[in-house]
Amino acid sequence: MAYEVIRAVTDSDAYANLLLPPRLARSGLAPNDAAFATELTYGTLRGLGFYDAVIAAASGRPVEKIDAPVLDALRLSAHQLLGMRVGAHAAVDQGVSLARANAGGGAGGFANAVLRRITSLDAAGWRAELLKGVTDPDERLAIEHSHPAWVVRALRQALAAEERVDELEALLNADNAAPRVSLALLPGLPHDDDAVEQPLAAATYSPVGAAAPAGDPARLAAVRHGTARVQDEGSQLAALALSRARPVQPGEHWLDLCAGPGGKAALLAAEAALGGATLTANELVPARAGLVRTALAPFDPAPPVLERDGAELAAEMPDAFDRIMLDAPCTGLGALRRRPEARWRKQPRDVPALTALQSRLLDGAITALKPGGVLAYVTCSPHLAETRFIVDDAVRRAGGKVQRLDTRAVLDGIARHPLDLPVGSNEGEGSHVQLWPHRHGTDAMFIQLLTKSAG
Ligand SMILES: C[S@@+](CC[C@H](N)C(=O)[O-])C[C@H]1O[C@@H](n2cnc3c(N)ncnc32)[C@H](O)[C@@H]1O
Numbered sequence: 001m002a003y004e005v006i007r008a009v010t011d012s013d014a015y016a017n018l019l020l021p022p023r024l025a026r027s028g029l030a031p032n033d034a035a036f037a038t039e040l041t042y043g044t045l046r047g048l049g050f051y052d053a054v055i056a057a058a059s060g061r062p063v064e065k066i067d068a069p070v071l072d073a074l075r076l077s078a079h080q081l082l083g084m085r086v087g088a089h090a091a092v093d094q095g096v097s098l099a100r101a102n103a104g105g106g107a108g109g110f111a112n113a114v115l116r117r118i119t120s121l122d123a124a125g126w127r128a129e130l131l132k133g134v135t136d137p138d139e140r141l142a143i144e145h146s147h148p149a150w151v152v153r154a155l156r157q158a159l160a161a162e163e164r165v166d167e168l169e170a171l172l173n174a175d176n177a178a179p180r181v182s183l184a185l186l187p188g189l190p191h192d193d194d195a196v197e198q199p200l201a202a203a204t205y206s207p208v209g210a211a212a213p214a215g216d217p218a219r220l221a222a223v224r225h226g227t228a229r230v231q232d233e234g235s236q237l238a239a240l241a242l243s244r245a246r247p248v249q250p251g252e253h254w255l256d257l258c259a260g261p262g263g264k265a266a267l268l269a270a271e272a273a274l275g276g277a278t279l280t281a282n283e284l285v286p287a288r289a290g291l292v293r294t295a296l297a298p299f300d301p302a303p304p305v306l307e308r309d310g311a312e313l314a315a316e317m318p319d320a321f322d323r324i325m326l327d328a329p330c331t332g333l334g335a336l337r338r339r340p341e342a343r344w345r346k347q348p349r350d351v352p353a354l355t356a357l358q359s360r361l362l363d364g365a366i367t368a369l370k371p372g373g374v375l376a377y378v379t380c381s382p383h384l385a386e387t388r389f390i391v392d393d394a395v396r397r398a399g400g401k402v403q404r405l406d407t408r409a410v411l412d413g414i415a416r417h418p419l420d421l422p423v424g425s426n427e428g429e430g431s432h433v434q435l436w437p438h439r440h441g442t443d444a445m446f447i448q449l450l451t452k453s454a455g
Pocket residue numbers: 235257258259260261262263264265282283284285288308309310311327328329330380
């Protein structure tokens with residue numbers, strides 16, 4: 001199963017976190033075996049850069065020159081040899097049979113030779129080998145913690161902007177650990193559940209959050225009915241920052257401009273319904289708009305879901321919305337724990353296209369915001385080019401019409417526990433919030449609340 005998922009990820013750009021869970025559910029594997037298959041798949045994908053470097057060194061050829069089905073078999077065995085406690089004999093045998101079954105007898109012989117060479121050193125030995133002659137600190141951290149060097153640099157800059165650069169290794173380690181699973185219990189909807197023997201433990205920060213009980217969350221009736229959702233606490237806080245920035249006035253109009261797959265839209269719809277406001281959701285990609293409709297199905301009436309380019313839609317509706325969520329498409333560098341292959345798939349050249357789109361969407365959202373309304377600019381990336389710089393530029397372009405709100409104060413008023421957020425340099429103008437996996441156990445969400453003056 002792990003091999004098939006890895007083949008789909010490397011061959012067809014599939015997402016492991018979407019492919020694996022349904023396969024596991026269908027497989028009938030015992031919980032221990034399912035956990036083993038998950039670690040095999042996610043661990044191999046997270047460590048891809050390191051394992052490829054080891055395979056290249058052990059085979060004496062660049063990995064691009066190795067047949068893809070053989071390379072994936074080697075990667076899987078390399079992870080078992082260097083990242084798990086699987087016996088060397090079993091790990092080598094399995095890689096050889098996968099290579100032989102998928103690429104013929106010659107490939108089996110090749111895999112055998114490479115894997116035997118890999119067994120000559122342990123993970124620390126291979127790291128030391130690969131680090132020889134590497135002097136750049138970020139290149140070294142990239143090898144040590146299995147991140148592309150450009151991502152290490154971007155994370156270093158984001159931490160440095162908060163004077164927390166000494167936390168870089170802790171962050172890289174957190175990216176390599178499994179995230180804790182949280183539920184959002186949508187306010188105002190029922191969550192009673194026979195499958196839960198004890199009341200759910202409260203989440204650390206989110207006032208509507210709970211720690212997911214062990215096992216598959218889909219066994220909970222509330223999750224199946226969509227009144228509770230698996231959602232990172234950082235995402236919950238981002239939605240609540242908008243809905244609870246100030247008391248809701250009945251009749252307010254809210255817009256979620258980039259809503260797919262609908263996690264924040266569902267929480268916003270619940271909050272809107274409680275306050276007598278109405279939500280409109282929008283999502284460009286039709287398949288993802290479908291997921292938003294499913295997420296909003298528990299509400300009666302369900303908020304409408306449009307399928308438009310967010311910037312165009314917003315530009316056509318000046319001064320129309322009291323609150324707008326702009327959870328912008330981004331590199332996702334703040335959610336690397338969740339998407340094991342994502343770090344290797346994104347390239348630095350993706351950043352300029354994304355930042356151009358983010359700026360366009362933010363300008364549109366500012367247009368669509370009512371004077372005095374609240375706009376949340378959110379990314380699941382801490383990359384400065386996607387966060388502070390986008391906001392700074394948009395505020396500058398708006399020429400005094402847009403002001404930052406004190407987002408830290410809003411979240412301090414919402415969170416169950418203090419978030420220990422640094423006092424930023426833009427304090428006087430209204431702070432942003434940057435959450436971190438290593439500090440908060442959440443995705444690295446960036447949240448900036450903005451408002452607009454009349455005229
Ligand atoms: C970060 S995700 C939003 C996540 C969502 N808020 C949630 O909590 O489930 C960004 C979404 O924006 C969508 N998108 C990309 N370009 C867009 C555009 N020009 N207009 C509207 N949506 C767009 C993407 O398809 C993606 O679903």
